[in-house]
Amino acid sequence: MVSSESIHKIGICGIGQMGAAAAVAFQRSGYEVLLWARNVDKLESVKETVANLNTWMDEHVGPKPKEGGQIRFETELACLDEEADLVMDCIAEDMDQKVELFLALEQCSKRGAVFITTTSGLSITELGRRSNCKNLLAGTHFWNPPHLMPLVEVIRSEDTPDDVMDCVCEIVESIGKVPVRVNRDVPGFIGNRLLHALWREAIYMVQEGIAEPEDIDKVARLTFALRMPVMGPLENMDLVGLDLVKTIHDYLLESLSDEKQTQPEIHDRIEKNQLGIKSGKGFYDWSTRDASELVARRDAQIVRQLNDLRDTGAL
Numbered sequence: 001m002v003s004s005e006s007i008h009k010i011g012i013c014g015i016g017q018m019g020a021a022a023a024v025a026f027q028r029s030g031y032e033v034l035l036w037a038r039n040v041d042k043l044e045s046v047k048e049t050v051a052n053l054n055t056w057m058d059e060h061v062g063p064k065p066k067e068g069g070q071i072r073f074e075t076e077l078a079c080l081d082e083e084a085d086l087v088m089d090c091i092a093e094d095m096d097q098k099v100e101l102f103l104a105l106e107q108c109s110k111r112g113a114v115f116i117t118t119t120s121g122l123s124i125t126e127l128g129r130r131s132n133c134k135n136l137l138a139g140t141h142f143w144n145p146p147h148l149m150p151l152v153e154v155i156r157s158e159d160t161p162d163d164v165m166d167c168v169c170e171i172v173e174s175i176g177k178v179p180v181r182v183n184r185d186v187p188g189f190i191g192n193r194l195l196h197a198l199w200r201e202a203i204y205m206v207q208e209g210i211a212e213p214e215d216i217d218k219v220a221r222l223t224f225a226l227r228m229p230v231m232g233p234l235e236n237m238d239l240v241g242l243d244l245v246k247t248i249h250d251y252l253l254e255s256l257s258d259e260k261q262t263q264p265e266i267h268d269r270i271e272k273n274q275l276g277i278k279s280g281k282g283f284y285d286w287s288t289r290d291a292s293e294l295v296a297r298r299d300a301q302i303v304r305q306l307n308d309l310r311d312t313g314a315l
């Protein structure tokens with residue numbers, strides 16, 4: 001039986017956006033982190049990323065780091081295999097590579113260490129079954145930006161036992177995040193199912209010429225998004241009354257997009273290399289917009305909202 005009380009050393013595999021942010025979160029919460037990367041040069045450069053993240057957290061977010069936390073930068077996976085009480089996969093979103101990684105952590109599974117994966121969409125059940133750690137594994141879906149977003153979806157695979165779910169939820173809480181249990185390993189878990197239902201409809205409205213991208217975004221930002229930090233969709237439905245929900249759904253649902261494949265609007269834009277910020281154009285022309293200013297404003301807004309939610313006891 002696993003227990004969060006026996007978890008002190010956290011092995012983190014992968015030093016991209018997720019791995020670096022997770023390492024900082026565990027270190028600031030007093031854990032000893034063994035941060036592993038295959039590539040020595042990259043491991044050297046992540047030290048600066050980690051230091052910058054820590055400074056940013058000190059200046060903007062807090063709380064102060066707990067004593068005793070440290071990060072050891074490791075180039076040998078064997079160190080994690082020998083020592084880690086919990087191992088976290090933060091490597092590329094590729095099933096075969098994740099299986100290979102977990103299979104290499106043979107001592108961890110023999111010792112009964114807990115395994116978690118940050119996959120955004122791969123089957124956690126398949127990963128566990130192919131990696132000989134199915135009874136020790138749960139999914140932990142962090143949100144971007146991972147150093148700020150307060151919630152982690154904890155996903156039960158078809159094989160995850162109760163003690164592993166309980167332990168992982170306690171660990172998530174111990175790093176200052178809110179765990180939410182997802183009882184079935186379904187694509188998109190909870191958050192991405194909700195988000196992509198919204199995105200599908202936004203894409204559909206652009207495709208159908210119903211409104212301009214700016215106006216669709218403006219409606220989202222300045223209407224329902226404003227109440228969402230306090231009121232979720234199901235609470236909102238209870239507020240308006242389910243009889244009214246029925247009246248609206250009776251005429252509205254049949255006109256919403258129910259496309260089962262990636263929509264033509266997305267295919268067309270990809271063909272034209274309109275990939276978004278990275279290619280200079282997507283739904284918007286980014287040659288005339290400041291993407292980094294937008295991301296900075298997003299982060300500042302998240303910090304303000306988190307502070308407000310904490311002050312009012314909602315977090």
Ligand SMILES: NC(=O)c1ccc[n+]([C@@H]2O[C@H](COP(=O)([O-])OP(=O)(O)OC[C@H]3O[C@@H](n4cnc5c(N)ncnc54)[C@H](O)[C@@H]3O)[C@@H](O)[C@H]2O)c1
Binds near residue numbers: 014015
């Ligand atoms: N970035 C996000 O916003 C986000 C959000 C939720 C979930 N995730 C998931 O978290 C995981 C990591 O995402 P990320 O954004 O940090 O990716 P990333 O590309 O920034 O980083 C991945 C890191 O893993 C390393 N890597 C890749 N394959 C490896 C292997 N086989 N062995 C060892 N190291 C390897 C890469 O060199 C890189 O340093 C993915 O599964 C992703 O789907 C990411």
